[in-house]
Amino acid sequence: MHEMSLVESIIETLLELQKSHKWNHINKVTLHVGAMRQVIPDVMSFVFLIATKDTPLAGAKMEIIEIPMSFKCKKCDKKWGEDQMDFVCPHCGSLDVDVLSGMELDIESVEVEEEHG
Amino acid sequence: MAKIYKIQQSVMAADEEYALQIRKEMSRRGLLVINIIGSPGAGKTTLLEATKDKAPFSFAVIEGDIATSRDAERLSKLGVPSIQINTHGGCHLEANLVKKALEELPLEDIDVIFIENVGNLVCPAEFDIGEDWKVAVSSIPEGADKPLKYPHLFSEAKAVLLTKVDLVPYVPFDMDLYKNDLFHLNPNVECIEIEALTGKGIQKWVSLVEKLLKEKRSECL
Numbered sequence: 001m002h003e004m005s006l007v008e009s010i011i012e013t014l015l016e017l018q019k020s021h022k023w024n025h026i027n028k029v030t031l032h033v034g035a036m037r038q039v040i041p042d043v044m045s046f047v048f049l050i051a052t053k054d055t056p057l058a059g060a061k062m063e064i065i066e067i068p069m070s071f072k073c074k075k076c077d078k079k080w081g082e083d084q085m086d087f088v089c090p091h092c093g094s095l096d097v098d099v100l101s102g103m104e105l106d107i108e109s110v111e112v113e114e115e116h117g
Numbered sequence: 118m119a120k121i122y123k124i125q126q127s128v129m130a131a132d133e134e135y136a137l138q139i140r141k142e143m144s145r146r147g148l149l150v151i152n153i154i155g156s157p158g159a160g161k162t163t164l165l166e167a168t169k170d171k172a173p174f175s176f177a178v179i180e181g182d183i184a185t186s187r188d189a190e191r192l193s194k195l196g197v198p199s200i201q202i203n204t205h206g207g208c209h210l211e212a213n214l215v216k217k218a219l220e221e222l223p224l225e226d227i228d229v230i231f232i233e234n235v236g237n238l239v240c241p242a243e244f245d246i247g248e249d250w251k252v253a254v255s256s257i258p259e260g261a262d263k264p265l266k267y268p269h270l271f272s273e274a275k276a277v278l279l280t281k282v283d284l285v286p287y288v289p290f291d292m293d294l295y296k297n298d299l300f301h302l303n304p305n306v307e308c309i310e311i312e313a314l315t316g317k318g319i320q321k322w323v324s325l326v327e328k329l330l331k332e333k334r335s336e337c338l
Contacts, residue, residue: 001208002240006128013126027119031128036269038239085268086301095304105243107124114120 003044006105007051013107014057021112028061028111034104035069035085069102132244135212139219139247147337149229149330152246154270155254156263157236160280160313162188164254164322165231167313169195171323174228174330179218181210181235188233198222209240212247228330238263242270249333250275257281258288261295264302271299276307276325283312 014026029048033039041064048062070081073089074096084090087097127133143150155161165178169192177198180188189201200218202210215232222230232248234241242251253274255263258281264271271277277299285292299308307325311318 002243005207005209005211005240005244009128009131012131013128017124021122036272037243038269087272088301088304105128107126107128109121109123109125111119111121114118 001043003039003047004051006039007044007047010048010107011051011055011057014060014110015055017110018056018112022115023112024115025113026057026060026110027113028063030063030065030108030110032065032067032104032106032108034067034102036102037105039064039105041066065108067101067104070100072098072100074098129244132212135216136245136247139212139216140249142219143230143247143249144333144337146224147334148224148227149326149333150232150248150250151229151326151329152232152234152241152248152251153254154234154238154241154251154274155236156238156256156259159236159254159256159259160311161233161236161254162191163313164278164280164311164319165192165197165233166195167316167319168231168323168326169197170316171319172229172326173323174327175226176229176231177222177224177227179210179215179222179230179232181214181233183207183235198227204235208235208237209244210234210246211244215246229326238267238270242267242273250329253277255279257284257290260289261291261298264295264298268302271306272302274303274306275329276309276322277303278309278311278318278322280311280313282310282317283315 018026045062052058052060068082069085072079073094075094076092078091080090088095089097153161178192180201182188183204186201189199192199200221202214202218251274253270309318309321
C-alpha cells in the first residue's frame with residue numbers, strides 16, 4: 001500500500017505549486033504511471049480523494065494514465081511489450097535491450113483556475 | 118477560466134533528493150550500500166547473521182520493520198552495529214528515514230551497510246533509498262512464481278538470493294521455472310542458492326559483496 005506515501009508526495013508538490021503560482025484552485029492532476037510501478041489506480045485516486053478533504057486541494061480530481069511496458073532490442077531493432085514483460089529479445093535472443101516505457105511515475109500536468117486581476 | 122500546465126516531474130522528487138544526498142556522502146566515504154528486499158520470513162536477518170561469520174569486510178545494518186527492535190537486537194548480539202527503524206505501519210523504508218539512521222552509525226569504522234527493508238516484495242522496490250544495489254531474498258517455501266509476480270524487484274536486483282534450498286526435497290518448487298522466469302526478467306542477475314543454517318552459499322554471497330565493494334572503491338578514487 002505505497003499509494004498513501006505517493007499521494008502524500010503529490011499533495012505536497014501540488015500545494016507548493018498552487019502557492020507559488022497563486023492558482024485559485026487545482027481542478028485536476030494528471031499522472032503518468034508505468035505498468036512496472038505496481039500502483040493500483042483506484043486505490044491511488046481514492047486515497048487522494050480522502051487525503052485532500054479539508055485542504056486547499058479539496059475537490060481536485062486525479063486522472064491516472066497507465067503506460068504499458070515497451071521494449072526495444074538494440075541488436076535487431078524490433079519492439080515488443082504490453083503484456084510481454086521480457087528483458088530478453090523474443091525475436092533474436094539478445095540481452096542488450098532498452099526499456100522504452102513502463103517505469104513512469106510522474107505528475108504530468110495540472111488543470112487550474114487562475115487568479116483574476 | 119481553467120488552464121492546463123505541464124509539470125512533468127517525478128512523484129517522488131523530494132525523496133529522490135534525499136537518496137542523492139545519501140549516495141554522494143557514501144561515495145565520498147567509499148562505503149557500499151545494499152538494500153535487501155524480501156518477504157516476511159524469507160530469511161533476511163538470518164542471512165545477515167550468517168554473513169557475519171564469513172565476511173572479510175566490516176558492516177553495519179539498518180533494520181526496517183513495522184514494529185519491534187528484534188532484528189536489530191539479533192545483530193547487535195553478534196557485535197554488528199545496528200539501527201532499528203520502526204515505520205509504525207509503513208510498508209517500506211524511505212530515503213529520509215535512512216538518512217537519519219546513517220547519522221547514528223559509526224561510518225568511519227565500516228565498509229558495507231546492509232539495509233534490511235520492511236518485509237514486502239512490492240513497495241520497497243518502488244523507493245530509492247540511496248543504495249548502490251538492490252538484492253532480492255526469495256525463499257523456497259514462497260514458491261517458484263515470485264519473480265513473475267513481483268517483476269519490478271526481480272528485474273532491478275543485482276543479485277537474487279534463493280534461501281532455504283535445504284527445503285527443496287520437502288516442498289513443491291519448480292527450480293527450472295524459477296530460473297527461466299528470472300532470466301527473462303533480469304538476464305544478467307546473479308542467483309545464489311543459500312542454506313543460511315548450514316552456511317551453504319554464504320561464501321559465494323560474501324565474495325559477491327566483496328567484489329562490489331572493490332568496484333565501488335575503485336570508482337570513488
